[in-house]
Amino acid sequence: MKSRFLILCLTVALAMVLMLISVNIMAAKATLSARVPIVWFVGYGTGTTPDQVAAQQQVVDNFNASQSTIQLTLIVTDYSHARSYLQNAIVSGNAPDVVGPIGIRGASEFHDYWLDLSPWITATGYDLSDFDLVLLQTFLAEGGGMSGLPICVYPSFIYYLKDAFDQAGLAYPPHQYGQPYTDTVHGGAWTIEKLEEVAKLLTLDNAGRNANHAFFDKDNIIQFGFVFQWLGGWSMATLFGADRFIDANGNAQIPSNWRAAYQWYYAGMWNKFFIPNGPYRNTDWFGNGNEFASGHIAMALAHSWYLGNFSLSNWDIAATPSYNGVTTAQMDLDSFRILKTTKHPAEAFQVVAYLTREAAQALNDTYHGFPARQSLQTAAVNNLKLQYPGVDWQVLVDSITYADIPNHEGYLPNAFKSFQRLEEFGGQLQYTQNLNVNEAMNQLLADLQWLFHEKFTYLPLLWR
Template sequence: MKEASSKTNDHCLSRRSFVILLIMKGSMMKKLAALGLLAVLVITSIAPAFAQDKVTLTWYIGLGTGAQPEQQEVQEAVVDAFNSSQDRIEVVMNVVENSVAYDTLSTLIAAGNAPDIIGPVGTDGSNGFGDSYLDLTPYVEDYDLSIWPEAAVDFYRTDAAGLIGLPLATYPSMIWYRPELFDEAGLNLPPANYGDPYVWDDGTEAEWNIETMTELAKILTVDANGNDATMEEFDPENIVQWGFDYQWYGDGRQIPTLFGNFSLYDPETGEAVIGDAWREGFQWWYDGMWAENFIPNAAQEGSDLLAAGNVFNSGNVAMGNTHLWYTCCVEGTDWDIAPVPSYNGETVARLHADTFRIYEGTEHPEEAVEFLYYLVTDASLDLLGVYGGMPAVIEDQQAFFDGLDETYTQGVNWQVALDGVAYADVPSHEAWFPNYLAARDRVTQFVTLLNSTPDLDVQAELDALQADLQTLFDEAS
């Protein structure tokens, strides 16, 4: 740009010289003057074109987190640093409150004004636009993906859309447990590592699987008289401590994931499917509430005894299954974490993850991928400082856990969280399906029915759910 301006000034000076020579030299000077003037006009017309060569990308924030004032301040600094680091791309932010972010984005897309970058947002939050994201596969061939665990990258690969994101924040799941309650029951603690067996108090070993965890959960479920759920005297109407629960399970697809990876939609056939593993998982959960009583039902979860829904934090649930983000809401130091149990020899530690996505209709996919890669690498620690979440970049993870140790001083076995990423559910339990919001609501209705109603035929209700999902999927197509 400076070079173009210099040339323009030189030619302006030359033009004035030609005017003087024109008076002195006649027609020959007229021709030379005309050529000089033409050069000035050409260079002047080219200079604005150089200025307009910068690509503008819009970053849409609010569909997930990112709209809080302290977050916006960091995001602005990240954008300023990127914009000043090169002269080809200019990023502008569009921050929208979460409560209106979905409708606003829908309007922008319908009007042909879709943003280029969207996020941060989790899998579920992004699924309202799940068929609208760019497949990054052909654009990341020259980028280093080895900085992340392979499973963390594969988490963003789908059969229907390809690679739709790169890892930023990951939230592995694990079993959270209360050592004090195990000690009171005379039980050894759960295993510390994936692949380790559970050791019973008599020294015998058992595979750490759903069956073993269920046995423990029954022993750890206690009524007001001190009887546990394995005893004939146990009173299921007067329980004061439960052996297991899922801590906040969203629309309910988290529940059967302990039993295997699965999606409710087959993109190749367009069919709604509920696999045998998930059918068994929902049946196990239902029986645990209403027949075997080691899992609290909805009314019990909402009671003061179980902290009005924050059940594990109440201290009256011995084991809970949830994600690393639960450090937001657990108090005290009498807890630790353990691997999730296997089922039929398979271990699935479902994963939650936040990142950015690129709209498939972007006019500048290569530049958008360049900015996305910057966000999840160079800028990731700054962003995660206000977003929260375990860094997906391997070399950044130890510092994150060192920070947690300052709050939770009991010596939490964080290695379980790190190792759990390798067992992530692919496809994700939050995977996209057609007519996403309506179909998800139908799943929620099913789960609400199960945890509030005894004496149901669970398999018949699953059949009804599958039929309703098929109707909703067909409506979308």
């Protein structure tokens, strides 16, 4: 009798527990269904490795737990599929709300599709004072207002091998912008011309003769003085000043300073021999395309994202030289953006604000980028000092101020094909001996003009 009564009591208790669980589940579902759904898409840049996906999911979980009005969902695709995914999602009406981290070039392929965040920045009182003004100007220069908020920056500067300078008996390049090159014999203003002069002295053939020597052997070079490290055909000219390939009327152009840059670059490879040409670049001795990492390049212009792609000792970084009195240190930048197709712009902005503010430290650590927020930069520099002791990281910080505006990866019509054509032009310069560079630039101009006005319809024309 007692056992039956005990069983009855346990049954009633279990039923009550199950009922309470059911009620709680239904309440939770009701709460979730009442939330505004926001989708965050990652794939158009960094953020796609397993550890990064896990870290980003933690950010999502933290955000969802921090409030009760938005349900944030993370979608990640491989970079190779990101462009087609985003195109198809927009066409099918299933576009994500938030996209990022995404670079300037990636964003330019969807130039007309980014929401101007200015009204929400103003309405919510989002504080922009923690960002260097040059970062905000980068977005405004694209047109369409504040089309994104920055998370990571990747300034460029000169990487150099101390041993190469020591063996040549030359002073190191200046670390402070505006300071001269202080070599006792070859000193002077730190300009493009001075960089070339020094680079020739650092370029050596297999007999140890530099590029100025009467018997220098251009066919047996074992060390070059300078290289553009992993900079595309559209970006290397920025060393000669910021500009763009499209004029105010939407027509293609090659600015005069960029024409001078391409002539200088080509002569450096094929006539003056202080820059490795394509055949030299793709040898084992020069790193098969990762030239500075070979240890046989004295100076390289590269971005901060190049860190981790070489294992050398006794290197440092220096200021970018000036051209005609103007210094331009091109900068790459990752941001978060909102597509115009979102049904919930206010909630999407709340997510972007969280990603670039509360989650900024965690995401910078995840993406291994340099923080866009100035308040996080001291800690980032201290971490770099631990990883790479003896390097003057103030150069990296100072380089941000000299960023190119407009950005070298900024808007071009028919962006995907236009950037492809510019990349082909860079390869043409690297691999074609006895090239008529003026004719090649004129052909590039004609091709860009055609591409800018080609009818392309892979996306709806709603905002074109």
